[in-house]
Amino acid sequence: SPKKVKVGTAAEGYDEKKHFEATYETLAKELLEDMKTYRLPANGLAWVEKMLNYTIPGGKMNRGLTVVSSLKSLKKRDLTEEELLHAEVLGWCVELLQAFFLISDDIMDSSVTRRGAPCWYRAEGVGMIAINDAFIVEATIYRLIKKYFRGHAFYADLLDLMHEVTYQTELGQLMDLITAPEDNVDLTRFSIEKYKYIVEFKTAYYSFYLPVALAMMLHGIPADSDSYKQALRVLLPLGEYFQAQDDYLDCFGSPEVIGKIGTDIEDNKCSWLVNQALPLCNAEQRKKLDENYGQRKPENVAVVKQVYAELDLEGLYRNYEEESHAKVMKLIEEIDEKVLPRDMFVTFVKRVYKRNK
Amino acid sequence: SPKKVKVGTAAEGYDEKKHFEATYETLAKELLEDMKTYRLPANGLAWVEKMLNYTIPGGKMNRGLTVVSSLKSLKKRDLTEEELLHAEVLGWCVELLQAFFLISDDIMDSSVTRRGAPCWYRAEGVGMIAINDAFIVEATIYRLIKKYFRGHAFYADLLDLMHEVTYQTELGQLMDLITAPEDNVDLTRFSIEKYKYIVEFKTAYYSFYLPVALAMMLHGIPADSDSYKQALRVLLPLGEYFQAQDDYLDCFGSPEVIGKIGTDIEDNKCSWLVNQALPLCNAEQRKKLDENYGQRKPENVAVVKQVYAELDLEGLYRNYEEESHAKVMKLIEEIDEKVLPRDMFVTFVKRVYKRNK
Ligand SMILES: [Mg+2]
Ligand SMILES: [Mg+2]
Ligand SMILES: [Mg+2]
Ligand SMILES: [Mg+2]
Ligand SMILES: [Mg+2]
Ligand SMILES: [Mg+2]
Numbered sequence: 001s002p003k004k005v006k007v008g009t010a011a012e013g014y015d016e017k018k019h020f021e022a023t024y025e026t027l028a029k030e031l032l033e034d035m036k037t038y039r040l041p042a043n044g045l046a047w048v049e050k051m052l053n054y055t056i057p058g059g060k061m062n063r064g065l066t067v068v069s070s071l072k073s074l075k076k077r078d079l080t081e082e083e084l085l086h087a088e089v090l091g092w093c094v095e096l097l098q099a100f101f102l103i104s105d106d107i108m109d110s111s112v113t114r115r116g117a118p119c120w121y122r123a124e125g126v127g128m129i130a131i132n133d134a135f136i137v138e139a140t141i142y143r144l145i146k147k148y149f150r151g152h153a154f155y156a157d158l159l160d161l162m163h164e165v166t167y168q169t170e171l172g173q174l175m176d177l178i179t180a181p182e183d184n185v186d187l188t189r190f191s192i193e194k195y196k197y198i199v200e201f202k203t204a205y206y207s208f209y210l211p212v213a214l215a216m217m218l219h220g221i222p223a224d225s226d227s228y229k230q231a232l233r234v235l236l237p238l239g240e241y242f243q244a245q246d247d248y249l250d251c252f253g254s255p256e257v258i259g260k261i262g263t264d265i266e267d268n269k270c271s272w273l274v275n276q277a278l279p280l281c282n283a284e285q286r287k288k289l290d291e292n293y294g295q296r297k298p299e300n301v302a303v304v305k306q307v308y309a310e311l312d313l314e315g316l317y318r319n320y321e322e323e324s325h326a327k328v329m330k331l332i333e334e335i336d337e338k339v340l341p342r343d344m345f346v347t348f349v350k351r352v353y354k355r356n357k
Numbered sequence: 358s359p360k361k362v363k364v365g366t367a368a369e370g371y372d373e374k375k376h377f378e379a380t381y382e383t384l385a386k387e388l389l390e391d392m393k394t395y396r397l398p399a400n401g402l403a404w405v406e407k408m409l410n411y412t413i414p415g416g417k418m419n420r421g422l423t424v425v426s427s428l429k430s431l432k433k434r435d436l437t438e439e440e441l442l443h444a445e446v447l448g449w450c451v452e453l454l455q456a457f458f459l460i461s462d463d464i465m466d467s468s469v470t471r472r473g474a475p476c477w478y479r480a481e482g483v484g485m486i487a488i489n490d491a492f493i494v495e496a497t498i499y500r501l502i503k504k505y506f507r508g509h510a511f512y513a514d515l516l517d518l519m520h521e522v523t524y525q526t527e528l529g530q531l532m533d534l535i536t537a538p539e540d541n542v543d544l545t546r547f548s549i550e551k552y553k554y555i556v557e558f559k560t561a562y563y564s565f566y567l568p569v570a571l572a573m574m575l576h577g578i579p580a581d582s583d584s585y586k587q588a589l590r591v592l593l594p595l596g597e598y599f600q601a602q603d604d605y606l607d608c609f610g611s612p613e614v615i616g617k618i619g620t621d622i623e624d625n626k627c628s629w630l631v632n633q634a635l636p637l638c639n640a641e642q643r644k645k646l647d648e649n650y651g652q653r654k655p656e657n658v659a660v661v662k663q664v665y666a667e668l669d670l671e672g673l674y675r676n677y678e679e680e681s682h683a684k685v686m687k688l689i690e691e692i693d694e695k696v697l698p699r700d701m702f703v704t705f706v707k708r709v710y711k712r713n714k
Pocket of ligand 4: 462463466
């Protein structure tokens with residue numbers, strides 16, 4: 001029988017994360033070798049190497065690691081070397097998809113920093129070339145999938161899944177962007193319904209559904225199986241919580257810990273916080289939000305944050321976090337163990353709740 | 358036997374182009390209906406409708422129409438209704454791929470106009486949202502291919518081909534962008550070798566190889582057949598000529614006719630023209646190029662154009678055009694008629710040579 005690889009927790013003496021990171025080094029080398037078959041000149045190779053190194057590793061890797069842990073839950077045993085490699089390759093495909101979105105999102109949001117460094121488009125000599133770099137990152141996903149899965153029965157299903165989730169995310173980004181035009185601040189445009197649409201589409205599918213669905217596909221669950229819908233029933237609410245938390249940290253998190261300076265208030269974003277504030281605030285507070293939300297100056301941002309403090313949005317968030325956790329755990333209990341292992345979802349929940357970065 | 362549709366020239370009483378345009382209307386409606394299944398809110402639908410209408414139709418449609426005419430050449434007869442629809446769908450996929458590249462290319466090149474109107478990113482209220490719009494346009498390619506070809510034997514090959522050509526184009530764009538950084542003009546970076554790489558990758562694969570390869574796939578030629586390599590042998594030189602022509606028109610074409618104001622000199626582009634000028638110019642002319650190329654001011658551009666006039670680059674281009682035409686016609690003669698119909702290439706050549714827009 002094929003050699004099994006121990007993929008447990010650090011406490012069990014094995015570092016899942018380090019193994020995943022080591023596989024990145026291999027894949028990055030393979031991608032650069034692959035570019036040589038396209039006769040890419042040396043300065044092009046050097047550019048791509050630097051760009052990948054700047055934009056891909058160094059994140060939390062929750063999405064990518066979830067492919068590995070989910071496949072392990074599905075198999076109910078340690079993975080073989082081949083299974084682990086396949087899960088890690090698809091895990092890195094999720095991380096590449098994320099990088100594709102983040103490189104471009106930072107341009108569209110005029111963001112300044114990411115993971116403790118200037119956003120890629122603000123790095124020396126990069127600028128708008130970052131747009132084409134984002135495209136290249138997206139394209140490498142399909143280079144890897146072709147290399148590792150071209151002969152597999154589920155190859156077309158894998159491509160369909162990646163395309164589908166990419167599209168959903170782009171539709172969510174569109175709604176995020178046009179609901180919050182920076183040159184035309186109008187808080188009446190916001191609503192919890194719009195907020196929920198944006199969150200489901202711009203975050204939940206690619207960050208929560210995709211890693212689990214990829215593991216399910218690797219496990220051989222047919223693409224038309226109802227199990228994928230069952231998984232969505234837990235993973236979309238989990239994604240909704242995650243984005244509320246992201247919005248909370250954008251304002252209340254410590255920039256040194258989260259690795260970026262939040263700009264949601266300046267960017268006029270339809271954030272969880274402003275959607276909580278709007279139905280709670282009195283006329284005077286509303287006036288302050290109308291006049292100060294979506295403005296670039298620190299003075300304006302400070303006024304918005306003061307209203308948030310008066311409304312105790314931090315306390316409100318703590319309550320929401322508890323309620324949301326209870327709700328997701330209840331949804332997991334409703335999962336049919338004969339269809340999907342509950343611990344696959346529990347592992348994911350543990351990665352996400354009460355993070356501070 | 359299935360109903361055949363007459364797809365001839367206008368002189369034969371049938372307008373291939375009008376039929377192709379009418380199919381666009383159908384496909385655009387289908388894409389918007391499809392977005393409703395993603396629950397896209399009304400303002401999102403309105404945005405996408407406007408964006409597609411602004412960026413997709415109204416071009417020359419040479420690439421898209423070539424899928425139709427190539428399939429007709431391969432079949433050596435009129436197409437059935439279904440064959441025509443399939444060729445037109447893939448033709449529009451090439452046009453969508455082109456729009457994806459142009460929307461983003463205009464941002465990266467700081468271009469002002471396209472097809473006689475402001476570039477999409479310069480349209481009222483758009484700005485950097487155009488980046489995500491480009492992504493959506495790319496994603497619609499895979500929506501259409503899934504809808505029309507999911508059950509076909511060549512579905513995975515079709516996806517591989519689109520991914521491959523997208524990747525090649527992005528590598529070409531990368532070399533185009535980093536060979537011509539606007540903040541660091543250095544003409545010694547340019548060379549005919551670099552020029553040829555950029556042209557092959559950023560233009561020839563998607564504009565010349567792709568439409569013909571798609572028709573070949575529709576015709577049932579297996580993806581691993583040597584015929585695709587035979588086609589490349591003609592289509593890459595044809596693409597090289599086309600880009601030289603594009604570079605020529607960027608400087609010497611009439612903006613009213615080509616629908617855009619050329620910016621290659623301002624953008625410090627590794628253009629056919631500057632690569633011709635560099636080995637020909639004397640010390641004084643070289644100094645003028647060094648000091649004025651890649652500068653935004655009209656005075657600088659005028660000095661560059663004056664050097665081009667002194668070197669008679671227009672006459673040089675006319676010679677190159679004749680030589681290039683003769684070379685491509687000779688390559689077509691070398692094509693094995695048992696493998697691929699020569700008239701497929703001749704039709705394409707006729708669309709391309711001596712265009713003025
Ligand atoms: Mg952002
Ligand atoms: Mg954003
Ligand atoms: Mg955020
Ligand atoms: Mg351009
Ligand atoms: Mg360009
Ligand atoms: Mg041009």
